[in-house]
Amino acid sequence: MSTELDTNSSYAMEIRNLTKKFGNFTAVDNISFNVRKGEIFGFLGANGAGKTTAMKILCGLSRPTAGEGTVAGFDINNEQEKIKRHIGYMSQKFALYPDLTVRENIRLFGGIYGLADPEIKAKTNNMLQTLEMENVRDKLAGELPLGWKQKLSFSIALIHGPEIIFLDEPTGGVDPETRRRFWEMIYEASEKGITVFVTTHYMDEAEYCDRVSIMVDGRIEALDSPAALKTKYKATNMDAVFRTIARKAQREE
Amino acid sequence: MNAIEIEHISKNYKTVSAVKDISLSVKEGEIFGLIGPDGAGKTTLFRIMTTLMLADAGKGRICGFDIVKDYAQIRQIIGYMPGRFSLYQDLSVQENIDFFATMFGTTLQDNYETIREIYSQIEPFRKRKAGKLSGGMKQKLALCCALVHKPSVLFLDEPTTGVDAVSRKDFWNMLYRIKASGVTVFVSTPYMDEAGLCDRMALIRQGNIIDTGTPAEIVAKYPYALLAVKGTPMYPLLKELRKLDGVISCFSFGDSHHLAYDPAKTQKENILAAAVAAGFKDCTAWEIKPGIEDCFMQLSEQ
Amino acid sequence: MKEFFAFIKKEFLHIFRDKRTILIVMIMPIVQIILFGFAISTEVNNVRVAIVGDTTDPEVRKVIDRIDNNKYLTVTEILSNTNEISPKFQRNEADVAVCFSRNFDSELHSGGKASIRIIGDGSDPNTAQMITSYVSGAIQDEQDDITIDYAGEQKTSMSPVVQLMYNPAMKSSYNFVPGVMGLILMLICSMMTAISIVKEKETGTMELLLVSPVKPLWIIISKAMPYLVLSIANFVSILLLSHYVMEVPVNGSLFLLSGVALLFIIASLAIGLLISVIASNQRTALLISGMGLTMPTMIFSGIIFPCESMPEILQWVSHIIPAKWFIIMVKKIMIQGDGFVYIIKELSILAGMAAALLAISIKSFKTRLQ
Numbered sequence: 029m030s031t032e033l034d035t036n037s038s039y040a041m042e043i044r045n046l047t048k049k050f051g052n053f054t055a056v057d058n059i060s061f062n063v064r065k066g067e068i069f070g071f072l073g074a075n076g077a078g079k080t081t082a083m084k085i086l087c088g089l090s091r092p093t094a095g096e097g098t099v100a101g102f103d104i105n106n107e108q109e110k111i112k113r114h115i116g117y118m119s120q121k122f123a124l125y126p127d128l129t130v131r132e133n134i135r136l137f138g139g140i141y142g143l144a145d146p147e148i149k150a151k152t153n154n155m156l157q158t159l160e161m162e163n164v165r166d167k168l169a170g171e172l173p174l175g176w177k178q179k180l181s182f183s184i185a186l187i188h189g190p191e192i193i194f195l196d197e198p199t200g201g202v203d204p205e206t207r208r209r210f211w212e213m214i215y216e217a218s219e220k221g222i223t224v225f226v227t228t229h230y231m232d233e234a235e236y237c238d239r240v241s242i243m244v245d246g247r248i249e250a251l252d253s254p255a256a257l258k259t260k261y262k263a264t265n266m267d268a269v270f271r272t273i274a275r276k277a278q279r280e281e
Numbered sequence: 282m283n284a285i286e287i288e289h290i291s292k293n294y295k296t297v298s299a300v301k302d303i304s305l306s307v308k309e310g311e312i313f314g315l316i317g318p319d320g321a322g323k324t325t326l327f328r329i330m331t332t333l334m335l336a337d338a339g340k341g342r343i344c345g346f347d348i349v350k351d352y353a354q355i356r357q358i359i360g361y362m363p364g365r366f367s368l369y370q371d372l373s374v375q376e377n378i379d380f381f382a383t384m385f386g387t388t389l390q391d392n393y394e395t396i397r398e399i400y401s402q403i404e405p406f407r408k409r410k411a412g413k414l415s416g417g418m419k420q421k422l423a424l425c426c427a428l429v430h431k432p433s434v435l436f437l438d439e440p441t442t443g444v445d446a447v448s449r450k451d452f453w454n455m456l457y458r459i460k461a462s463g464v465t466v467f468v469s470t471p472y473m474d475e476a477g478l479c480d481r482m483a484l485i486r487q488g489n490i491i492d493t494g495t496p497a498e499i500v501a502k503y504p505y506a507l508l509a510v511k512g513t514p515m516y517p518l519l520k521e522l523r524k525l526d527g528v529i530s531c532f533s534f535g536d537s538h539h540l541a542y543d544p545a546k547t548q549k550e551n552i553l554a555a556a557v558a559a560g561f562k563d564c565t566a567w568e569i570k571p572g573i574e575d576c577f578m579q580l581s582e583q
Numbered sequence: 584m585k586e587f588f589a590f591i592k593k594e595f596l597h598i599f600r601d602k603r604t605i606l607i608v609m610i611m612p613i614v615q616i617i618l619f620g621f622a623i624s625t626e627v628n629n630v631r632v633a634i635v636g637d638t639t640d641p642e643v644r645k646v647i648d649r650i651d652n653n654k655y656l657t658v659t660e661i662l663s664n665t666n667e668i669s670p671k672f673q674r675n676e677a678d679v680a681v682c683f684s685r686n687f688d689s690e691l692h693s694g695g696k697a698s699i700r701i702i703g704d705g706s707d708p709n710t711a712q713m714i715t716s717y718v719s720g721a722i723q724d725e726q727d728d729i730t731i732d733y734a735g736e737q738k739t740s741m742s743p744v745v746q747l748m749y750n751p752a753m754k755s756s757y758n759f760v761p762g763v764m765g766l767i768l769m770l771i772c773s774m775m776t777a778i779s780i781v782k783e784k785e786t787g788t789m790e791l792l793l794v795s796p797v798k799p800l801w802i803i804i805s806k807a808m809p810y811l812v813l814s815i816a817n818f819v820s821i822l823l824l825s826h827y828v829m830e831v832p833v834n835g836s837l838f839l840l841s842g843v844a845l846l847f848i849i850a851s852l853a854i855g856l857l858i859s860v861i862a863s864n865q866r867t868a869l870l871i872s873g874m875g876l877t878m879p880t881m882i883f884s885g886i887i888f889p890c891e892s893m894p895e896i897l898q899w900v901s902h903i904i905p906a907k908w909f910i911i912m913v914k915k916i917m918i919q920g921d922g923f924v925y926i927i928k929e930l931s932i933l934a935g936m937a938a939a940l941l942a943i944s945i946k947s948f949k950t951r952l953q
Contacts, residue, residue: 074445075416174320201442201471203318203486204574205581208532215516230472231446235535254536265535267446267474274447331794333952352950353796361794367787371600372593383589384795426791 040065040192040223041086043104046095048081055081057246058095065191068214068224070234073243074274079227080196082243086225087194088112100191113141116185119196123181126170130161133169134184141188155183175206182213186222193217195226199233211236231267240266242273249273282345284309284434284465285330290339292325299325301488302339307467307481312460314479315469316573322488323469324364327438330467331361344433357385360432360464364439366419370412374403374422377411378429385430395462396425399455417448424455428464435459437468441475453478476573484577491580496573503571503579505529505541508549512561521559525552532578539575540566586797590805597779598809608775612767612817616824619759630714633660633671636683642691643683646699646722650681653721665702672704679703679714681722760825761913765906767821768814768844769851769880774872776810776855781868784859790952799950807852814848834920840913843926846933847909853940854905860947880906905940908933 041063048056056078063069073079084090086099088111097104100114124133131152138148156162159179169177178198185193195214199207211233218224226237234240234254241251250257250273254266263269285307292300300322307313315323328334330341332352341348346355368377378400382389393400403421406414411422420440427435437456441449453475460466468479476482476496483493492499510531512518519538522531527547531540540552549566556564571579598604632650636643638661651658660677662668671677682700684690701718703711783789792802818841825831833840854876862868883893883901893901901907908929915921915929923930 074447075443174318197443201319203321203577203581204473205532205578206318211533212516212519219516229443229445232474232535236533270446271450274445277447328790328952331790333790333793335951356794357796359794361791363787363790365787367791369593369597369788370786371597376593376596380589380593381791381795383586384792384797386586386796 038065039063040067041069041097041099041225043086043097044095046082046085046097046104047093048078048085048090049093054246056085056092059243059246059248060095061241061248061251063192063223063225064238065223066218066221067239068218068226068237070237070240071225071227071243072234072240072270073227074277077243077274077277078246079243083194083196083225083227087115087117113188114190114192116188116190116193117196118181118185118193118198120198120200124169124177124184127168129166129168130156130172130180131165133180134187137184138187143188151187155187159183174202175209178202178206178210179213182210182217186217190222192223192225195224197227197229199228199230207233231265231270234266234270242270244274244277249276282309283307283342284311284344285313285467286340286342287326287330288340290326290329290336290341292322292329292334292336299488300329300336303485303488303490304339305483305490305493307465309465310460310463311480312456312466312468312478314476314482315467315485316471316473316476316479316482316577317469317485318471320487321485323485324438326485327361327363327436327467327469331359331436332356358433360427360430360435362423362427362435362437362440364442366416366423368411368419368423368426371410373408373410374414375407377422378425381426382429387430389429392429392431395431396428398458399428400425416444417451420444420448420452421455424452428459432464434465434467437466439469439471441470441472449475473572473574473577482573484573484580486577486581491583492576499573499576500571503576505579506544507569507571507575508540508542508552508566509534509537509569510540510552510556510564510566511537512556512564514561518556518561518564521556521561522552525555528552530578530582534574539569539571541575541579587801587805590797590801591808594779594806594809598813604775608771608813608817611770612763612821613824615763615767616760616821616829619763630656630679630717631659631677632656632718633662633668633677633680634658634683635662635665635668635680636687637685640683640686640688642688646681646683649724650718650721656718656721668702672706677704678710679718681718757831757914757918760821760829760831761910761917764818764821764844764913765847765910766877766880767817768848768909769854769876769906770872771814771817772810772848772851773855773858773876774869775813776807776852777858777862777868777872778865779810780806780856780859781862781865785864793951799948800945803856803945803948807856810855811848811852814851815845818844818848831917833917835916835922839923839926840916843909843912843916843930843933846930846937847905850905850933850937850940853937853944856944856948857940860944860949879904883907905933905936908936 039062043062044060046056046059047054059082071079071083081090085092085104088099088104088108091108092104099111102110102114104111125136128136134152134155135148138151143151156165161176161180164172164176169180172180182198199210202210207230214224214226214236228234237254239251239253240257241248243249250269252260257269258264258266261269261272263272283306285305287303287305290300290303291298303326315326317323325334329336330343330348332348332355335349343355344358348355369380372380378389382392399421403418403425406418411419414422424440427437441452444452449472456466456468479496481493481495482499484491484499492502510518510522515533515538519531519533522528522538522540525547527543529541529543531538542552549568553564553566598608634647638644638647647658650656660671662671662680665682668677668680671680680702682702684698699722701715703715705711780789783792793799822833826833855872858868858871862871879900883904883906912926912929912933915926
């Protein structure tokens with residue numbers, strides 16, 4: 029594997045020897061991986077394996093203790109502001125402002141990412157149309173059904189045309205059909221060339237990814253396509269693969 | 282006698298109805314699952330049954346005690362673990378258990394045998410503050426606190442939400458051991474894959490029970506024929522399959538698509554041929570038995 | 584009973600493990616007393632007086648002696664003309680200047696116009712006002728003597744002589760110690776109790792407590808008990824601080840004072856419980872107790888401005904603030920040294936409030952969630 033960073037490569041993300049320590053505790057322990065452009069990359073791991081810490085660094089919210097890398101072509105050590113402007117982020121915990129209407133939410137996030145007014149207007153109409161949410165445009169976001177909220181926050185995370193979108197457990201607690209409809213939106217985004225970086229606790233969703241990495245105790249223990257992992261671990265599904273690998277965990281959070 | 286009886290329970294919050302005319306019964310000594318997504322009314326039903334909330338209509342009994350009139354008796358015999366691992370984060374493992382034991386008029390020593398198996402796993406950390414435990418450990422501590430007074434009925438509200446697959450598996454193994462000691466377990470979960478682990482269950486959606494029974498019973502009621510289909514590329518294949526005649530629904534399930542079809546209108550061969558004709562590579566299809574998740578989705582359609 | 588003690592032990596663990604709570608409970612009373620005592624002092628004390636005039640003039644001498652003999656005034660400078668006053672003020676070497684007109688003695692005795700000018704430092708208007716009126720009071724005494732000595736009868740127009748009983752120096756500590764006492768007891772009892780209960784609602788542990796066989800009444804009492812203990816500790820520490828540091832006397836019965844404080848603490852605890860019933864999260868509880876209790880207590884207790892000068896409608900509002908009655912009683916007992924009979928009215932009002940609040944809050948504390 030080359031250790032040189034090539035910003036014009038076919039990779040959306042290149043991470044080398046990334047380490048994050050909190051005092052004596054090594055949350056992320058020397059991880060390296062690449063994410064191809066347009067790929068759906070599953071980032072799995074047990075609770076406390078260091079997923080969240082790693083994700084924060086990749087989103088430009090935290091600085092690594094050691095290691096280097098680029099996200100959307102920007103350096104994770106000193107171009108954090110640029111990274112933030114070129115990625116989208118959505119999590120189940122924080123998505124929309126429940127006390128703003130659908131339209132106000134779109135407007136707000138358009139404004140946050142510095143879009144011009146006419147652009148926001150056009151995007152709003154476009155988005156409401158594709159989501160078939162025109163008749164609820166003036167409803168408070170908090171009053172929408174969970175599935176709609178999810179669709180909306182996903183679209184809003186893409187409003188500024190990011191190259192990469194980070195999804196942090198986007199489907200927790202959602203009913204089975206809404207969950208699958210949501211994944212169909214992810215596929216659509218991926219078909220348009222957007223790189224998707226996603227964490228989940230549903231192992232069937234791991235199967236939908238092009239490649240998955242499984243973190244154990246701060247290290248990446250496995251990284252391959254779901255099919256290859258299943259062959260390697262002689263398992264019929266990703267659930268079994270995950271459990272085999274995650275069982276190796278030694279440390280307590 | 283049934284451990285839990287629920288008769289026509291309804292509850293509204295202002296204009297939203299959270300639980301609509303629910304009736305259920307849970308037999309003594311079984312693990313009963315209440316399965317449904319967030320916002321389906323699971324927590325509301327739990328709070329009503331644990332005497333924390335009054336229903337607008339309907340009756341309920343726990344081991345023969347009325348949930349309104351005899352709430353004091355019920356509070357002696359149930360164990361409850363609310364949705365968010367409700368513990369005192371600033372107290373240590375030991376202090377938490379001692380406190381809850383005392384609240385129920387018992388001590389850890391008196392009931393050590395009941396919780397020994399679970400407690401032994403967190404005992405090495407007994408001086409640690411509950412807030413500093415990992416998700417799995419918190420879950421175990423919460424379970425110990427709910428079990429410390431030897432309850433007859435254990436209510437677990439979404440004990441596995443946000444917990445990773447390994448810890449979830451461990452947790453279910455603990456539930457089987459609890460069940461073996463004679464405790465009735467009433468558990469709710471949004472994870473459909475946990476449904477098969479229950480003795481009996483109810484599927485809940487938007488405040489309504491859409492089906493109830495053993496996993497086998499529910500699966501047996503599935504009205505359509507079901508195929509698993511694979512092909513490259515997967516997502517365009519999904520869209521293509523939905524367009525076919527006689528296909529009722531098609532959704533991705535892990536590495537294949539589950540396709541429900543009407544056997545009167547089409548056959549496996551037709552579907553496979555159509556996929557190949559549309560230019561998809563490596564197409565395969567095989568008959569499968571539906572899972573709980575298939576049933577839930579089918580029942581939701583109605 | 585075992586449950587009860589386990590509960591109280593748990594409550595104390597919460598308090599001692601949270602540095603913020605400790606800070607509020609232990610440090611705040613001391614900080615407040617010191618803050619009000621030294622930083623926001625409005626009292627007349629060690630006032631430095633600069634004199635402008637002919638000090639050889641016997642009548643001027645008399646007035647100067649009068650000023651210098653006053654306990655709270657000290658003549659520090661003798662200046663030759665008024666131009667020197669301003670630099671003195673600027674360098675903070677004098678607080679007030681007294682200027683005598685030329686030929687003061689002869690003018691005075693020949694019935695002419697002998698005038699004294701008092702110049703205050705207006706950059707601090709409140710203090711200046713207080714000092715100038717205090718100095719003019721001192722001079723007025725001298726003038727009265729002069730008038731009587733020489734004319735045999737008082738010719739000047741009637742001018743009222745203000746004398747402050749109990750607090751001759753207008754020491755502000757006399758005013759703020761009872762106020763701060765009311766404020767702190769209110770805060771600790773109401774706010775801390777409310778927050779600690781609401782916190783359990785927020786984290787979901789209240790659900791567990793309610794599902795346990797413990798009676799809700801015991802939950803309430805054991806949640807309130809630690810704050811009762813802390814309040815009593817605070818009451819004692821405020822009393823000690825004010826006595827030894829601020830030199831505020833306890834003229835009345837200490838026993839009566841403690842009884843009144845205990846009653847007020849109970850009323851405040853009841854308010855805290857009520858807030859915890861209404862509020863669903865800690866922020867709301869903080870807001871209600873902050874805006875709804877602390878502010879009115881500050882305003883109506885007379886710490887900042889006197890109740891009597893408020894519009895009538897606000898005075899009516901002030902009647903429903905328990906702290907007001909408490910503060911009145913504390914003032915009566917501590918400063919005026921009044922006995923039980925003088926506070927019967929206030930005491931019965933506060934007792935009534937405490938009983939009503941306690942009844943309502945215990946009644947409204949539900950055995951279930953909402």
